[in-house]
Amino acid sequence: AQTVTQSQPEMSVQEAETVTLSCTYDTSESDYYLFWYKQPPSRQMILVIRQEAYKQQNATENRFSVNFQKAAKSFSLKISDSQLGDAAMYFCAYLVGNMLTFGGGTRLMVKP
């Protein structure tokens, strides 16, 4: 079975600082994709960033970047220049075929 583990239930960061959210996954597949989704209090699931497992280059989207370590099965999310609007639940997810498996989430708090 595929599992996704987010070991940090809560994180906090000072506004304008950088924070890294951790994610590890367990799979025997070689062809898969990884995602980070943001869920603000509105509950809407918003795609933040995605990564193909066959690409070694880490994905970047503006202030969001990932550190993808395939051998270690690790997929962490770095948020630079944190903003108040970044406060939300963040979910790491793993996709193989049609099955998207989510981690338990990390609640990020941003302090002004």
Next chain:
Amino acid sequence: NAGVTQTPKFQVLKTGQSMTLQCAQDMNHNSMYWYRQDPGMGLRLIYYSASEGTTDKGEVPNGYNVSRLNKREFSLRLESAAPSQTSVYFCASSGLAGEIETQYFGPGTRLLVL
């Protein structure tokens, strides 16, 4: 372009009642999904439909049925609601975004079963 829409936004049911959650997408995606999210947890897949006319079970299908009415619409039915089905339900559809099959989510339906 509304993306993925869901109705209703919120529903209260009594144990044993039935209801259907509706989902529609206007992105011309082939695949659609139903998830549930329980407090403090990530989303878990209930059912999915890889294409019009096909449906498959996900991780937690018991107590649910689905219908892929056409390419745009995918409904989730609770025949006899139980308190354990109190949850937030998300519909999603997926399509290629660049090179990656990516899922896009609706706003969710909060269901309370008393």
